[in-house]
Amino acid sequence: MTRRLHLNVNILNAGVFGGSWRFPDTDPTASYTIEHYTSIAKKAEEAKLDAVFLADGPSLDPNIRHRTANNLEPTTVLARIAAQTERIGLIGTLSSSYNDPxxxxxxLGDLDHISGGRVGWNVVTTAGPAAARNFGRIAEPEHALRYRRAAEFTEQVVAAWAARTELVSPQGRPVVVQAGGSSDGRRLASRVGEVIFSADQDLDHARAFRAEIRGGAAEFGRRAEEIVVLPGLSTVVGSTEAEARARRELLDEILPDAYARSRLAAQLGISLDGLSDDEPIPAGLLVDPDEAGGSQTFYRVVKAIIDRERPTLGRLLKKLSGGGGHRIVVGTPEQIADDIERWFRVGAADGFNVMPDVLPSGFHDFADHVVPELRRRGLFRTEYEGTTLRGHLGLGLPAVPSGSRPPARRPVPRSEVISS
Structure with missing residues (x-):
């Protein structure tokens, strides 16, 4: 069977770039309306993408002062998208730390049933003190504890889906998506993940990451073919290279500096106060990635850039563009297709979770010009062959992890509750 590329679109409010909501002819408040999401989903279905992807965090990000945020609860949005589409997959992010299994x-099981088998669940452990306080906890749980809970939580949820005898989904049960590049995250991906949403800047490292996850799955009695790795890919498309670069330069100019600094400081767990744009980040402030709190995935990516390139703070902020660390490709449709094809053919990726620079315009450029170029190269489908997300991804129904049981309610330990 010919290996085919997989593509999702991440509907990340106004776009992945920190200044996307300021881009000319962009409605800065569109992401507060359901039509923003349904219209992009319909466009993605016309382009025959595998799925739409919704990120989420169960707290109000303080950076709302500087840019629009993720605004609507994912399953609510996906239910509306399901009613207005027929084939496109529906992936939503829901926390294993702050939900009941x-x-x-x-x-999610009910949504998978009513959508005709199109749902995927992106399992995240949710880093950061803001979410912890939102749930009455003193601080976020320790990193390893979050991942131990995530593994048990996910296996309980999968067991509950497998035990359903009514309202069963045509695809058997939702697809388990996992995002995490830390040591604990990679272990979780090998144990329970079917689709792995990763962050990587380097082709060789991405190829090694994919091989590690597929190899690790064998330790849990799984097959490598049960794993689909989709790195995040931010795209800036222009009809010419000069046009694409001008678009990127404008996005860098309109990036709110306060937002970019705040986001980077949170990712690195350090203060940037008093550090000018012309200075590099002092190496002594950065710990080993395995010792970092918060999201070790993005800490690892950003620290690698700092170690490799030794950029000034200003240069680093522009390189990240407020997007957090996903790789950015700037160019013509042909150049972007060249990049996608290279990563796909050498085994660094099975496809990509596409994160357009600006929404909806950046996604329209990708769907109208990059996708047809990928089709001309025989890399991407021209029509859907199935009706379920598993069908789009070429995934079968894996066995329920041994020892799993349907979930029982977990009381919150007294040590995690803020006393009155």
């Missing part, structure tokens, strides 16, 4: 299993 009984409720989550039913919510």
């Amino acid at each position: 009984v409720e989550l299993a039913r919510r």
